[in-house]
Amino acid sequence: MNYREFPPGKNFRYIIDTYWFIDNLSICSESHVLPDCSMDIIFNFGSCFRSSGSSKSIINNNDIIITGMMTNFKSHFMEKNSRLFGVRFKPLGLNHFLNFGFHNIKNDIIDLSMVIPESYHKKFRNIFLLEKYNDIIEFFEGVFSDILTFHGNDTDFDVALALQNIYNSENPSVNEVYKITEISQRYLEIKFKREIGINMKEFININRFLKTKKEISLSDKNLTEIAVNNGYYDSSHMIKDFIKYTGSSPKNWK
Template structure:
């Protein structure tokens, strides 16, 4: 299986975290767990579709998708060969570019046209015209530059709050966020509902949780050390939080496994 992450050029970093490509010609079904990481995604399949289980029901996905913020883990399974192009966008990007109310997409993975109509049809056609990875990234950069110009992007206080949360690795209180960016707690809640789809407090929990996957690549301080470095009060609090997002205790989680969850969360330090 090929896992590839490609950073966007500097002028697109305010709207895109990364592009990613997954390919696997083995049609054997493999169950994949997807874990919250604080980002939304636009996804195109160019081989066989996947099945998804967000709650208790399995269903086949569309070949073109948009995924909002997720608050809990869910499962995917391939139905054949995998060929996927993903755009992992910054948390507020879908509102900036397409005026989406993100709370309507929370814990949802929708057909792209259901969410955006035909606004990305031209991009999809270009992507299907080649599977050369370099050409795909060129198409994506060109298309998102055009979208960004037409959207007349203007930064909101939600963007400032998100940057602060990332900079502090989720280890910051809502009160400190509101003090830093000059808005009330009620205003921040409204902004996060529209631009992010999660409450500020829950979003900081996800980002703090995701820090664990960075720390574990840099050192091996043990679970007590990881709990301290990632800002948890004690080891039991750390374990409860980890299990809430992954469904597993950290000692049982396969950090070294080559799977989608680790590919998305274990970014290179």
């Protein structure tokens, strides 16, 4: 299985995290997809693949789907000659493009056609006529740019401020985030869940898990020290999160 990533063009770096391609020319394979605080649009150029625990469990050739924010790992089963192109959006990135409650697709997959006008869906489907990575990316950015120009949405200021605080804090907490906004805790929670797809506590937990997983893979420190450095009460708490988000112990990520 061949996996490659490409950076977005400079005009989209505030919205898109990365473009990715998977080409599976070998036998059928299974892979685990972990929560990563992002949502993707995925174009299926090849054989069908299956996703566990989703209302749309079979993604067929030429399907275009949106994956909601994940709070646990999923298993994907890819057949021989599978080929996927994915657009991984930053938090609030998809909100420039779509305007609906993202909490409705948490841990789920839906067809893009369910949430965009038919005319734009038809334009996106022309991408399947292309083969080269660069041509596919260039085509996507062209259609995406047109949509943003004429139908782009403004993002929510309070949620953007909350995200900024989460990313700028070494060990952020929900209470800390509430203090920097000028709206009620309840109203911020409602807006955060709608715009991001999950509640703030879960988002902070997943973001902490991602930072911890990266440190474990790069550091020689023991697990207890890494857990404390990343805001966990103890290593047992960290282990519990790793089992939830990866299905395995943090020792397996060393």
